[in-house]
Amino acid sequence: AGQRKVGIIGSGLIGRSWAMLFAGAGFNVVMYDVDSAQLDGAKVSIKQQLNELERQGLLRGTLLAEEQFSLISTSENLSEAVKDAIHIQECVPENVDLKKQMFSKLNDLCTLDETVLCSSTSCILPSKIFTGLRRVSQCIVAHPCNPPYHCPLTEIIPHPETSEDAVQRTRELMAKIGQEPVMVKREIDGFALNRMQYAIINEAWRLVEDGIMTPEDVDKVFTTGLGMRYAFIGPFETIHLNAEGTENYMQRYASSIRRVSSSFGPIPTFDGKTLEHVEQRMASRIPSVPDELNKRRQWRDDRLVALAKLKKQM
Numbered sequence: 324a325g326q327r328k329v330g331i332i333g334s335g336l337i338g339r340s341w342a343m344l345f346a347g348a349g350f351n352v353v354m355y356d357v358d359s360a361q362l363d364g365a366k367v368s369i370k371q372q373l374n375e376l377e378r379q380g381l382l383r384g385t386l387l388a389e390e391q392f393s394l395i396s397t398s399e400n401l402s403e404a405v406k407d408a409i410h411i412q413e414c415v416p417e418n419v420d421l422k423k424q425m426f427s428k429l430n431d432l433c434t435l436d437e438t439v440l441c442s443s444t445s446c447i448l449p450s451k452i453f454t455g456l457r458r459v460s461q462c463i464v465a466h467p468c469n470p471p472y473h474c475p476l477t478e479i480i481p482h483p484e485t486s487e488d489a490v491q492r493t494r495e496l497m498a499k500i501g502q503e504p505v506m507v508k509r510e511i512d513g514f515a516l517n518r519m520q521y522a523i524i525n526e527a528w529r530l531v532e533d534g535i536m537t538p539e540d541v542d543k544v545f546t547t548g549l550g551m552r553y554a555f556i557g558p559f560e561t562i563h564l565n566a567e568g569t570e571n572y573m574q575r576y577a578s579s580i581r582r583v584s585s586s587f588g589p590i591p592t593f594d595g596k597t598l599e600h601v602e603q604r605m606a607s608r609i610p611s612v613p614d615e616l617n618k619r620r621q622w623r624d625d626r627l628v629a630l631a632k633l634k635k636q637m
C-alpha cells in the first residue's frame with residue numbers, strides 16, 4: 324500500500340525490461356499494450372526472468388522475485404494504465420507518427436499534474452514527438468541500452484521546453500531504480516550512444532572495405548582490446564591514465580590523433596560488395612536465421628550477466 328505507480332505503454336522487449344526495473348524498486352507497475360497476447364507473453368516472460376535473476380543473485384532491489392512480480396499488472400485500457408501514475412514510460416515501436424499519436428493521448432489521459440511522460444525512443448528527437456503538447460514541459464526521452472537490466476546506462480534527453488523540475492525528477496527516478504542516467508543536455512541526432520557507436524561502425528566498415536582487415540579481426544580489436552577496457556573506463560579516463568593526466572596526454576598525442584583522424588575516409592554506403600562480403604563472413608559463423616541468431620543472443624546475454632555480476636562484486 325502507498326506504493327507509487329508507473330505506467331508502461333507497450334509490453335515488448337523494452338517495456339518488459341522497464342516493468343522489471345520499476346518493480347525492483349517497489350513501484351506498482353501497470354503495463355498496457357494493443358495486443359493482449361503480448362501482455363500475456365510479458366507476464367510469463369517477466370516471471371521467468373525475475374526467478375532466473377533471483378537464482379543468479381542478480382535481482383535488483385530488496386524484494387523477492389515473487390514480491391516484485393506481484394507488483395506488475397496488465398491492462399488493455401490506456402486510461403486505466405496511466406491513471407494516477409507518477410511516471411509513464413512509452414515503449415511502442417520506433418515510429419514517429421505512432422509515438423506522436425500516443426503522446427497526444429497520454430497528454431490528455433494522465434490525471435496527475437506531476438506525471439512525467441517519458442519515451443524510450445532510440446533515435447527520434449524529442450521535438451519530433453512532444454512539440455505542441457499541453458504537457459510538453461513534462462515530456463522527456465529516457466533511452467535505455469539493451470539489455471537494460473544488465474546495461475544500466477539511460478540517456479536522458481529533454482525537449483527544449485522540458486522543465487528543469489521534470490528533468491531532475493526523471494534523473495532521480497532512474498537512479499532510484501538502479502539505472503545510470505546520463506544527460507544529453509540538448510537534443511542531437513543519434514543522442515550519445517548511437518553517435519559514438521556509428522563512429523565506430525564507420526571506421527570498422529572502412530577497414531574492411533579498404534581490404535585492411537577482416538571483419539573477424541575488427542571484432543577482436545574490441546573483444547580482446549578496447550572492449551576489455553571500456554567495460555570499466557571510458558575514453559576520457561583512458562586518456563587520463565595513458566599519460567600523466569589529460570594535459571600531458573594531449574601534449575604527447577593530440578597531433579597523432581589529428582593526423583590519423585584526417586585519414587578517415589568518407590561515410591560508407593554500407594552496400595554492394597562489402598556488404599555481401601561482411602554478411603557472408605558473419606553468416607558462416609552465425610547463420611542469419613532466427614534460431615541461430617537467438618542462440619547467439621542468449622550466449623551474449625549470458626556473458627553480459629557474468630560481466631554484470633563481476634562488476635557488482637567489485
Ligand code: NAD
Pocket residue numbers: 332333334335336337338355356357358361413414415416417418421443444445446466467468469
Ligand atoms: P517491440 O516490438 O518488442 O515492442 C513494442 C510493443 O508495442 C509490442 O508489444 C506491440 O504490441 C506494442 N504496440 C504496438 N502499437 C501499440 C500501441 N499503439 N499502443 C500500445 N502498444 C503498442 O519493441 P521494443 O524493442 O520493445 O522497442 C520499443 C521502443 O524502445 C522503441 O522506441 C525502440 O526504439 C526503443 N528501444 C529499443 C531497444 C532495443 O534494443 N530493442 C533499446 C532501446 C530503446
